[in-house]
Amino acid sequence: MKFWVGFFSIIFLLFPPNAFAYIDPGTGSFVFQMIIAGAMGALFTVKVYWKKISSYLKRLFSKKADQ
Template sequence: MSDKLLNKFFLFIIIILCITSDAYAYIDPGTGSFIIQSILAIGGAIVFYLGYPIRILKNIYNRIFKKKSDSKENQTK
């Protein structure tokens, strides 16, 4: 029974995508600059948000491998 429903759903989506009409709409320059600003703001937020955890992981990684290299240097001396 769910297969029939799924087939009808996909048929409905295909029909909706095939029917086209004119929109008579435009994007003014203000909207375009707003979209660009939004994309840049999202990118900056991602860099800022992920920057701190990456620094923490780098510090942990450096501590682990620095201890191993220090212990190897101490053993050779």
């Protein structure tokens, strides 16, 4: 029974009926701003932790003397 409930839930989520809706300019610009803000936040996080990331990658891919 659990299988069928999960199966039909996934089917209904993957194939929704037509909504006949639109995205108004305010909502579209809000979504655009959130995408830009997420990208800028990710870039800032990489900038802050760049030394740690680069030193980890250097340690990971450097040739070891004992091999």
